[in-house]
Amino acid sequence: MKLSFKGGIHPPQSKNTANCAVEKMPPPKKVFIPLSQHIGGACVPLVKKGDIVDKGQIIGNVEGGLGCPVHASVSGVVESIEVKTSASGVKIGQIVIENDFEERLSVDVKPIEKSFESLTLDDVIEITKNAGIVGLGGATFPAHAKLASGAGKIDHLIINCAECEPYITVNHRLLLEQPERVLRGLKILLKVFGLTKGYIAIEDNKKDAIKKLKEKTTGTDFVDVCIMKTKYPQGDERQIIYALTGKELTSGHLPFEVGCLILNAETVAAIYDAVVYGMPLIERFVTVDGDCVKEPKNLSVRIGTPINELIEYCGGLTKDPYKIICGGPMMGVAQWKMYAPTVKGTSAVLVFSNQNRTRQSDAPSCIHCGRCVGHCPMRLMPNYLVAFANAGELDKCKEFDILGCVECGCCSYDCPADVPIVQTIRAAKGKILEQMRAQKAALNKSAVAAKPEKEDKGGKES
Amino acid sequence: MNIDYTKNPLTVTSAPHLKNPERTSTIMLDVIVALLPATVWGVYVFGWRALAIVLASALSAVLSEALFCYFMNQPITVKDGSAAVTGLILALCLPVSVPLWIPVIGSVFAIIVVKQLFGGLGKNVVNPAIAARVFLFLAWPAQMSYYTVPGASLPVLANVDRVDAFASATPLGALKNGKLFEIGLYDTVLGKVGGCIGEVSAMLLALGGLYLLIRKTIKWHIPVAYIATVALIALIFPQAEPTWRYVAYHVFGGGLMLGAIFMATDYVTSPITKWGRIIYGIGCGVITMVIRCLGQYPEGVSFAIMIMNLLVWYFDMYTRPSKFGGVEKKK
Structure with missing residues (x-):
């Protein structure tokens, strides 16, 4: 018997590139390396404008806390360090490196000496x-x-x-x-x-x-x-x-x-x-697909390559794009421009025309069909979470385990009434987490203020 | 590669970027398709007057929703098909002899009072068609309980004189008097008996239910729990011999098939969880049999479903699925 779980959905698989061998895409003229490509704190740049960097060299690192360094994916000159909107939609510093096409390897890239x-x-x-x-x-x-x-x-x-x-x-x-x-x-x-x-x-x-x-x-x-x-x-x-x-x-x-x-x-x-x-992560596989792309392909891409170059490498667009997605269609992030760089988490770049437009309703009314409940792999009641969230009842949302939602989107996929279920839940989760952080901060503050004589113990109580 | 973003701005939405093509109107269409065999049979058995009632009911339901939305400055929602379904179901649980204004009043009541005044589709507390049927039954009991024999030649549009010549007993009416129906079980299941337009053919209703199950529009829990409960209670407390025939008339004779398959499974007014649905079905069955066996009325399906509709919130809340991972680990 095949292994599985309860719930879930069967969207059309559309694995059009299953037979496309991975092609090594030539490195681009310029790479854009965002300083945060992981969960955790952003990196601090270790290079400055005009520096010459080698392929595989660490150019940004975290100062303690969760995180890991970013590397130059090509050899060349640091052109600038600027703040840009990343593929995941947040403003983040990125290091722009102009490629000198020498492919000089950094001295740090060497095989391990241990057996x-x-x-x-x-x-x-x-x-x-x-x-x-x-x-x-x-x-x-x-x-x-x-x-x-x-x-x-x-x-x-x-x-x-x-x-x-x-x-x-x-x-x-x-x-x-x-x-x-x-x-x-x-x-x-x-x-x-x-x-x-x-x-x-x-x-x-x-x-x-x-x-x-x-x-x-x-x-x-x-x-x-x-x-x-x-x-x-x-x-x-x-x-x-x-x-x-x-x-x-x-x-x-x-x-x-x-x-x-x-x-x-x-x-x-x-x-x-x-x-x-000893090779750091400077290259990854990316599927480029979608009905606008001329030749869907699997590419091996240097981190930091802008997604429009990926699309161009695949023959460009055949139709006007309606939506560009970094990541899969169920959980990926829609882009507002085509110049976002490929980051460590970019597993796919999908370009859809408006034939793939998802239905939206101005006034969705839940008909209580229960599909979201039946499909939810986390066994939540998404329809009630949306009802509570729309009514502003965040405490009720918490009681119904809104924080257990993994945002897979099965509920929204199958909703016949076009209720933006996971989208509403995502927004409500954000509000709740913000509220919890604020409460925690206020608690710490009051704990310190209430017991000034025991200030040294303040840390323990938080 | 250059794109003119001012002419063709990219759309940015929150994931997911895929959508199942099935929508509310698809579901409503499925229900209408599933009801068609029983409706056609009703017209075949009771004549063109049955069709006139179905049309009067469905059209006035759609029209009253459109007019209500128009005058209330709301987007007109008749395209989702739910009003048509309400009108059709209401017509199917009326006797063919009712004056044509009865389905019209019923539909207007169902759509405006029961559905739109509560906020429209998805917000109503009880099933509109059932509430309208109960309202009509209490307001015009004589018209609503005069059943004619199959094949009686009735005027298509004019009012019907309620004379004994065409009057027909119904299977449940017979059971109420403590005896089995004189017409055989075969004809009862097939639908060659007196009764409401769409309720008579248990077989074709079950066929429609099968279609809905295959299309995954409904789940089996409510109909099976409902019908099984009715059958079980009839089996334990038979009031006529032989027992198996008594049970069969209870299951196939009245409005149970239409109620259990098409009315009790109405999404808006039924529970959302598996166990909620099973308990709800059992509850419907118990109340139906209490009314049929102990109450004054021969039939109790609509009352039972309406009462259970009011309790759906509790079923949902008390049968919440346990979340993945169960209880939080102690800190």
């Missing part, structure tokens, strides 16, 4: 951090922090190749073309975690990749290829953990708390490159 046998988890964490590797499935959680959180606590090391979002085929192609990178990466991770077996979670729509993996792993037993039902959001880490282990991860908790570590296939491949070749 495989003497490699420890701490080594891998350090390497992963310096290589700037984040979760490449799209969440961009710093990978070293994930590895560190799992130290000594995990029994399931899971590689996520579910790729449940429509259109995207980069993981599929990675497994088909370069399975060694993933398998060897897995071997390294298994070794340093002291585990004997890892799991590869893959949806059953990637038959050729499954076959390839089975071929590659016959006679070995360090990997278990777990075939999952093709359903959205099968690639959500909570749903994969549930499908594989039957354990349910409560909202606000991390996979290591149920003994699991989940990494995207491309992340594992990047860790392999970093450990074995």
